[in-house]
Amino acid sequence: MKVTRAASTSRVLMIYTGGTIGMLFGQQGLTTEPSFLTATLRSQNRFHDPLQDSLFSHSGSVQGYRQWSSGNSGRSSPLTGVADVSSSQLPTLLVRSSRPIGRTGLSSDRDQGSSAAGGVQVADNVYEAHLPSLVTPRSAVPGGTGSKRIRYAVLEWDPLLDSSNVEMSDWIRIATEIELNYMFDAFVILHGTDTMAYSASALSFLLEDLGKTVILTGAQIPLSQLRNDATDNLMGALTIAGHYIIPEVCLYFNHMLFRGNRVSKMSSYDLNAFDSPNFPPLVKVGIDIVVNWKDVIRQTSLRRFKAHKKMNSHVATLRLFPGITAATVSAFLTPSTKGVVLETFGAGNAPQRSDLMNVLRQACDSGVVVVAISQCSKGSVSDAYETGRTLLQAGVVPGGDMTPECALSKLSYLLSKSELSVSEVRNLMGVPLRGELTSLVPPAANNLTVEKNLESINGLLSHFSRLSKLPPPHANLPKIIIQDETAPDAAAPWSWTAAESASTEAALYPMLLHLAASRNDIESIQFCLGKPENSVHTNTDSNALNSLEAASMVAGGLVNCTEGSGRTPLHTAALNGHLDSVNLLLNFGALVHQRDALGHTCLYYAARQGHSEVVNVLIKMGGAFSFVDNVFAAVAIENALKSGDTMSLDVWKSAGYVALT
Secondary structure, three states, X not given: OHXXXXXXXXXXXXXXXXXXXXXXXXXXXXXXXXXXXXXXXXXXXXXXXXXXXXXXXXXXXXXXXXXXXXXXXXXXXXXXXXXXXXXXXXXXXXXXEOOOEOOOEEOOHXXXXXXXXXXXXXXXXXXXXXXXXXXXXXXXXXXXXXXXXXXXXXXXXXXEEOHHHOOHHHHHXXXXXXXXXXXXXXXXXXXXXXXXXXXXXXXXHHEEOOOOEXXXXXXXXXXXXXXXXXXXXXXXXXXXXXXXXXXXXXXXXXXXXXXXXXXXXXXXXXXXXXXXXXXXXXXXXXXXXXXXHHHOOOOOOOOOOEEOOOOOOOEEEEEOOOOOOHHHHHHHOOOOOOEEEEEEEXXXXXXXXXXXXXXXXXXXXXXXXXXXXXXXXXXXXXXXXXXXXXXXXXXXXXXXXXXXXXXXHHHHHHHOOOOOOHHHHHHHHOOOOOOOOOOOOOOOOOOXXXXXXXXXXXXXXXXXXXXXXXXXXXXXXXXXXXXOOOOOOOOOOOOOOHHXXXXXXXXXXXXXHHHHHHHOOHHHHHHHHOOOHHHHHHXXXXXXXXXXXXXXXXXXXXXXXXXXXXXXHHHHHHHHOOHHHHHHHHHOXXXXXXXXXXXXXXXXXXXXXXXXXXXXXXXXXXXXXOHHHHHHHXXXXXXXXXXXOHHHHHHHHHOOOOOOO
């Protein structure tokens, strides 16, 4: 029973840095107050319902509410529905930090090393403690079956920061805490809105090869006020983090989940404070939660997650204006400056004065990386105008459609990498590393005709017949044909829309992909998925284009499609020990942290079956056991010890089994 409940529970770490969301009114205006936010979350049953005895847990139906209302035992109030559970009775979650940890968050410097801090130092600059956890009421899994609860711990900073005081060292601190706590399923970062776009952009680069969901959110009106946007923003971010694997740094605000490095703050007083002018939202939260899966980044590099812990502070932003002098620009470009984001007019234009161009050229020649972006919220720099080409000739690098926040963060990140030359930094500024700018390579046009759609589906049937060991494709198999309507006896032709074609293939492709993964059939996997993510724009093959259409209709993309037990093709390939299929699926962006309906990862199945080579690949990709995996692994290891099965013990050890405490 405990394992079943664990399988339907996500574990989220909430890092509370400060900001309006947890503020109270003081003598000099809104100010942060330690522990207030955690106490508020504990008092609201939508955020904390440990006994599943609140109104929220029994309001799914009339019958459920009436039964709860009439049989309420007094453990919770019909008005508030908040169970009376003291902090000492709350279940705990193990949390690590680079600073000493208090009972509900980070202790102040004066508490360092004291037992009152509630944490212990386990290594240099690594502290850990078991923090009280909160748990949401059970809710339906969006787009799936069953229900899920979200258990989360709040790691609160001390002192809490107004976001106007956030510095680069704080970005590194957040990245470090995510790395130390990567055993959690997802992360929610509570942050002030003023510099949230900067932090989201910076973290998108610092968190290298990210495979889990990271969401920043905050509020315009604090949670302490009766009318606020904090409740919706916090619940929305927590729900998405607990239910979906979107392996990006995101920003959630006003019912929209954006890619973090595409966002700018647009208003200081609207609840709709953020916008992503040049890239669509990843998730829209309305009556339904709609995920734009085709735009979600899927990690395809076979590298383990790590946090980069350096930023170069010798960067700055310079906004051009009519009449700006060369002397002003020259004074701005001091010898210590290593990188400059140049906010230009329109599509990348600048005044054409020779003295100004000479100053920029001299800076570029001396090794300063100057990146041009547009002052316009929408649009991109280009070489369409002569005034823009002059900048490029001076050595200025085009920054595409990056936001100012993103361009500055990316420049600081790249310049902090000592292994990169100035030339390499300039080249990488124009390359999308985390989806931060629109690639200049246009996607292939999808000019599929009905005939090509039918040809693709007939190809699908051919692969099904081969994998199912039916007669060969040239036998008298049923085929879909289109009749020549010019023939004298032609009947009305079968016509369909692109949506109908995609729907048909969305039903067929997942079935074929799972079958191919179970048989280690590389040809059929490639047929379904076309080419790996990094070369998809050069693929003009009709079946690949059709599979892309099908992928947009499958949660997580076609490569992460699930069958009845919640297993993905990667689960199937790992269970059967098919190393070639595992490698290929990972190259297509298969999620190594995806769990099936029982709460198991693909790493668990590979280890259980003793497939050591598959285990090594999944570990290299960042795979790790879930809480449920560890429970079952403990039983398997106990049996292996009793039987003296050293091979199994070695596999479990290489898979990273950690004994539960």
